[in-house]
Amino acid sequence: MTLLSMLVSACMQGMIYAPMALGVYIAFGILNTPDLTIDGSLVFGMTVCAYVTIAGHPVLALFAGMAAGAAAGLVTGLLQTKLKINAILSGILTMTGLYTINYMVLGGQSNRYLQSGTTASNTVFKMFSRTVNDIFGENAVGDINLLPLILSATVTAAAIAILAVFFKTRLGLQIRATGDNEDMVRSSSINADFTRILGIMTANALVALSGALLCQQQKYADLNCGMGMLVVGLASVIIGQVLFGKRGITVGLISAVAGSLFYRIVLQVAYKIDMPSFTVKLLSAIIVVAALSMPVIKNKVTELNGRRARASSGNEGSGGNEQ
Amino acid sequence: MSSRLELTGISKTFQKGTLNEKVALDNITFTANPGDFVTVLGSNGAGKSTLFNAVLGIFLTDKGRILLDGEDITFKKQHKRAGGIGCLFQNPLRGTAPNMTIEENLALAYHRHSSYSFFAVNRRDADYFKEVLSTLGMGLENRLKTKMGVLSGGQRQAASLLMATVARPKLLLLDEHTASLDPATAEKVLAITKQIVEREKITTLMITHDMSYALNAGNRTIAMDGGRIVFDISGERREAMTPDDLIKAFRENSVNSLDDRTVLTKKPL
Ligand SMILES: Nc1ncnc2c1ncn2[C@@H]1O[C@H](COP(=O)(O)OP(=O)(O)OP(=O)(O)O)[C@@H](O)[C@H]1O
Numbered sequence: 001m002t003l004l005s006m007l008v009s010a011c012m013q014g015m016i017y018a019p020m021a022l023g024v025y026i027a028f029g030i031l032n033t034p035d036l037t038i039d040g041s042l043v044f045g046m047t048v049c050a051y052v053t054i055a056g057h058p059v060l061a062l063f064a065g066m067a068a069g070a071a072a073g074l075v076t077g078l079l080q081t082k083l084k085i086n087a088i089l090s091g092i093l094t095m096t097g098l099y100t101i102n103y104m105v106l107g108g109q110s111n112r113y114l115q116s117g118t119t120a121s122n123t124v125f126k127m128f129s130r131t132v133n134d135i136f137g138e139n140a141v142g143d144i145n146l147l148p149l150i151l152s153a154t155v156t157a158a159a160i161a162i163l164a165v166f167f168k169t170r171l172g173l174q175i176r177a178t179g180d181n182e183d184m185v186r187s188s189s190i191n192a193d194f195t196r197i198l199g200i201m202t203a204n205a206l207v208a209l210s211g212a213l214l215c216q217q218q219k220y221a222d223l224n225c226g227m228g229m230l231v232v233g234l235a236s237v238i239i240g241q242v243l244f245g246k247r248g249i250t251v252g253l254i255s256a257v258a259g260s261l262f263y264r265i266v267l268q269v270a271y272k273i274d275m276p277s278f279t280v281k282l283l284s285a286i287i288v289v290a291a292l293s294m295p296v297i298k299n300k301v302t303e304l305n306g307r308r309a310r311a312s313s314g315n316e317g318s319g320g321n322e323q
Numbered sequence: 324m325s326s327r328l329e330l331t332g333i334s335k336t337f338q339k340g341t342l343n344e345k346v347a348l349d350n351i352t353f354t355a356n357p358g359d360f361v362t363v364l365g366s367n368g369a370g371k372s373t374l375f376n377a378v379l380g381i382f383l384t385d386k387g388r389i390l391l392d393g394e395d396i397t398f399k400k401q402h403k404r405a406g407g408i409g410c411l412f413q414n415p416l417r418g419t420a421p422n423m424t425i426e427e428n429l430a431l432a433y434h435r436h437s438s439y440s441f442f443a444v445n446r447r448d449a450d451y452f453k454e455v456l457s458t459l460g461m462g463l464e465n466r467l468k469t470k471m472g473v474l475s476g477g478q479r480q481a482a483s484l485l486m487a488t489v490a491r492p493k494l495l496l497l498d499e500h501t502a503s504l505d506p507a508t509a510e511k512v513l514a515i516t517k518q519i520v521e522r523e524k525i526t527t528l529m530i531t532h533d534m535s536y537a538l539n540a541g542n543r544t545i546a547m548d549g550g551r552i553v554f555d556i557s558g559e560r561r562e563a564m565t566p567d568d569l570i571k572a573f574r575e576n577s578v579n580s581l582d583d584r585t586v587l588t589k590k591p592l
């Protein structure tokens with residue numbers, strides 16, 4: 001693989017996982033809720049997408065995947081608000097339950113290729129490259145196939161645009177306020193249960209969209225794809241925050257996507273220097289820890305510098321007194 | 324638009340049937356007339372906040388009826404009542420969303436009255452927000468895009484007060500809303516409170532531990548003790564009262580007064 005094709009492949013992965021980063025940003029950043037449904041809803045998006053894709057509706061499959069994610073979010077949201085189960089536990093419960101559901105959606109197996117009989121199913125990626133070929137001719141695509149990247153980037157851009165607008169509408173503002181100061185929202189005329197559930201549904205629908213895109217891109221669905229995805233999403237969001245700083249909602253959305261790209265590029269480099277693929281999870285965890293500890297480390301450093309500076313000036317001062 | 328708040332026989336016992344059973348509200352019957360500005364006194368644990376929470380619908384009462392503007396809200400959900408009730412608490416952090424701008428915060432509070440627009444924040448409402456913010460005299464009208472979180476406690480409390488009143492509620496409940504502010508800022512927030520309540524003619528209940536505030540603000544004063552209203556004064560009798568008279572009246576009427584003297588006279592008069 002050339003350097004350029006590696007970069008393109010990393011960016012495509014980054015873009016496929018970008019909606020998930022957006023979902024994690026909404027759950028953790030905007031709603032301020034640790035939502036552990038994510039590992040499960042990614043796979044739910046994937047399995048439902050596989051089902052509908054095999055049935056011959058690749059575009060519908062993406063929306064069906066999102067709807068599945070939203071349904072998973074609905075369950076978590078109801079557990080949190082109506083049954084008052086702790087947020088983390090609610091997510092874990094839904095995620096655990098989803099394992100069975102996903103197994104069933106795949107027809108009682110833990111992975112499935114996108115084919116009906118012996119013919120490979122149509123996917124949005126295939127449709128897109130066929131359309132491009134029809135318009136620009138067979139040779140339009142050069143050595144490096146940019147089309148999957150372009151397609152997933154388009155989907156992500158659309159998601160960002162819609163979300164950026166949504167979070168400026170009244171309902172969007174109410175969801176943000178619920179994450180920002182739930183006490184305030186509860187004593188206002190806003191139904192905080194509703195806004196919270198809607199926020200969690202949106203987050204998980206986006207995560208599931210990543211699962212659906214991934215399913216069509218790799219042409220199979222696998223129950224194990226979800227493992228550790230929350231950490232990957234968090235890593236993306238945090239990296240994005242380090243790159244862009246903590247600013248408004250729109251910047252936050254864009255930086256989550258940038259974080260997802262950056263993360264995949266780092267991984268690609270790790271592969272390049274022959275790190276075996278099973279080290280990925282550890283690497284992801286380390287990235288998250290490193291990024292999360294950044295503020296503490298920064299504080300320590302300034303504190304240390306300050307102490308050193310004061311220590312040296314203090315010595316001069318006491319020296320002056322003695323004279 | 325001022326409204327009547329009618330409480331009839333409201334009772335609330337916490338942790339009923341346990342060792343910690345606590346009668347917080349004991350058969351309270353009380354009517355705030357349209358336009359009344361009632362100051363509420365009482366020692367710690369008298370049930371003042373509990374009374375407010377009952378009206379707000381944070382919990383359902385055990386007995387009695389709550390009527391606002393003639394409408395029975397006894398069993399209405401909290402967020403369904405909130406459209407008609409503005410509230411403000413001691414903690415200035417409670418009433419505003421820190422990571423949202425002043426403008427967005429006000430837009431949230433104003434959402435049922437706002438001009439028609441796709442986005443929550445729009446030019447026409449912003450002009451109105453600027454106008455009301457300028458009445459605070461804190462220069463906030465030029466900082467619509469500032470995040471609420473960077474404001475001082477007093478500024479945030481004043482902004483919360485605007486948020487609580489900008490949607491023209493039927494009833495305003497103020498639970499020691501100046502208690503965590505420094506004396507000068509507290510005076511200022513109280514002055515703003517009086518001004519807004521007078522201008523909008525909102526029926527208001529204000530809990531305070533400060534005798535002079537209790538007399539200087541509003542047209543009526545009630546005192547609570549052990550979950551009951553122990554006195555209710557207004558008119559000429561109230562006009563003639565000094566803070567010391569008020570303390571005396573409170574002591575004569577309540578069981579729990581003596582050990583609460585420190586609280587009641589927290590501020591030297
Ligand atoms: N949720 C609750 N559960 C159990 N007991 C409660 C609850 N809320 C209030 N109480 C009890 O009810 C009594 C009245 O409390 P409340 O907060 O109304 O007092 P208050 O008059 O507002 O006092 P303060 O001046 O200290 O604010 C107290 O004894 C309190 O411990």
Ligand SMILES: [Mg+2]
Nearest residue numbers: 371372373498
């Ligand atoms: Mg209280």
